[in-house]
Amino acid sequence: MNNSHKYNGTYAHTLATAVMALTIIAAVIFTSCARQQYSRPTITVSIQPQKYLLEKIVGDKWDVKCLLSNGANPESYDPSLTHLLNLENSKAYFRMGNIPFESAIINKVHNNNPALKLYNNSEGISLITGTHSHGSGQRDEEPDPHTWTSVVNARKIASNMYNAMVDLDPDNKGYYADNLRSLLTELDALQDTIAAGLADKRGTAFVVWHPSLSYFARDYGLTQISLSPEGKEASIGMLQETIDDAKAHDAKVMFFQKDIDSRQAQVANEQIGATLVNINPLSYHWDKEMLNIADALSK
Structure with missing residues (x-):
């Protein structure tokens, strides 16, 4: 009877020690992953469609922050302090190109972070004019900023993103090139589907x-x-x-x-x-x- 009590006590102690050890190991792994996540360099983009495309290219190598949250109106957007701090701490800002709030944002943060690299994701796209005025009264001179609402344009946007990533991180050029190829394949399939439906x-x-x-x-x-x-x-x-x-x-x-x-x-x-x-x-x-x-x- 005493031996049984002694055995049960030893077993319980051993089990408790094992559980504690596993807990410590799990905590170490979680902390390590969290630090790895936190230590990733940051890129800030203007809108969610950019984030979607860029994350396809950079994978888990970069943390992509977005200025405009879901449901926000770019016409009345006013950046929060958190957004400005994220941008100031970023390695680069990928602007869409012609969204009105982008220029104001750059003016606010560039003085505090002169090393911030700026990239125009709509570079090389044939812009449409005459659809917007934004109160200027010069509709024929205003470029339409919604370049991302086109699968054809998205291929160019993705290529611009890739070129920017090679500039920022040339050591991972091959990784980004592989991801770009996969993304372009997806975009081609999407284009084929839409074109067939609207033929x-x-x-x-x-x-x-x-x-x-x-x-x-x-x-x-x-x-x-x-x-x-x-x-x-x-x-x-x-x-x-x-x-x-x-x-x-x-x-x-x-x-x-x-x-x-x-x-x-x-x-x-x-x-x-x-x-x-x-x-x-x-x-x-x-x-x-x-x-x-x-x-x-x-x-």
Whole structure:
């Protein structure tokens, strides 16, 4: 009986020691992984679609931060202190190229971090002008900033990202090249799917509140009708003119952004009679958004 108690006590002590040892080992591994994660160099991008593409190229070698969170409106974006600190601590800032808030951001942080490298991800893309004014009244001179809403452009954006990564981290050029090839293969497959679905839709018109799909429309020969080039409340006269234009073009689809677009968009559609389709061109799940847009237009 005493031996049994002695055995049980020894067993319990041994088990407790083993559990404690495993706990310590797990804690060490977790801490090591956390430190490894924390020690990764940082790149900051402007929007979530950039983050999606860049993470495909850099894998786990870089931590990619994004200024614009999901659901935020780039027209009224004001960076938080956290965003500014992330950018100041970054090795590089990948700007989309023509989003209005980007220049203001650069002016704020570049003095504090003069070593911050700047890259324009839309370099080399043929820009569309005349779709936006942002209050300037010079619509014919304003480049449309939504270059990422095009699979064709996304290939160029990805290549620009790759070139920037080789500049930042030449030792891992081969790794980035392999990842770029895989990404371009994915983009080619996406392009083939969308092009096949829209092959007989050339000339088809669709309506948007803010003209965010100009490059998508160009790729597939579509007509984009925007209710508000500035993304603000439109005058009654201007709105009615656009409604009449949409009806004349027999537009069957109206795209809207639930958390951003004015209620005027849905009111206008009561006259147009198009199918309302909620989209988010700023979503991280960029590829799914492109398919969602194409699917709505292919019906």
